[in-house]
Amino acid sequence: xxxxxxxxxxxxxxxxxxxxxxxxxxxxxxxxxxxxxxxxxxxxxxxxxxxxxxxxxxxxxxxxxxxxxxxxxxxxxxxxxxxxxxxxxxxxxxxxxxxxxxxxxxxxxxx
Numbered sequence: 001x002x003x004x005x006x007x008x009x010x011x012x013x014x015x016x017x018x019x020x021x022x023x024x025x026x027x028x029x030x031x032x033x034x035x036x037x038x039x040x041x042x043x044x045x046x047x048x049x050x051x052x053x054x055x056x057x058x059x060x061x062x063x064x065x066x067x068x069x070x071x072x073x074x075x076x077x078x079x080x081x082x083x084x085x086x087x088x089x090x091x092x093x094x095x096x097x098x099x100x101x102x103x104x105x106x107x108x109x110x111x
Contacts, residue, residue, distance in 0.1 A: 025080060026067055032083050033064045039086055055094020056084035062104070063097050 021027045040053055060083055070077045084095035096104070 023071060023077075026071055026077065029064050029067050029080075033060055036060055036083060036086070049092065052092055052094060053086065056086060059095040059097075060084055066101055 021030060036057055040057060063078065063081075067077045069075075078097060078101070079099055081097050
């Protein structure tokens with residue numbers, strides 16, 4: 001599938017998924033996750049540091065995962081925070097939210 005078609009499919013899937021999310025904050029986080037994936041995969045944002053790009057995406061994906069888990073379990077969602085900036089320089093660390101859940105670095109978590 002060409003990159004343009006993949007980007008369109010990603011955005012179409014997001015629009016479909018957003019209909020099932022009732023909380024605006026949670027929808028915004030999910031929308032940001034899709035935008036990051038689109039920016040990395042189609043616009044090639046941050047391509048100067050591919051390893052960090054993968055770490056950033058993985059970190060934000062887990063943040064959204066923890067948010068969705070909290071909604072499903074009826075717990076408070078993690079505090080809002082700024083998403084990764086893909087075009088930053090001088091930083092090889094992957095993105096992490098300011099407050100990490102206890103199991104963030106647990107290898108048994110599988111993420």
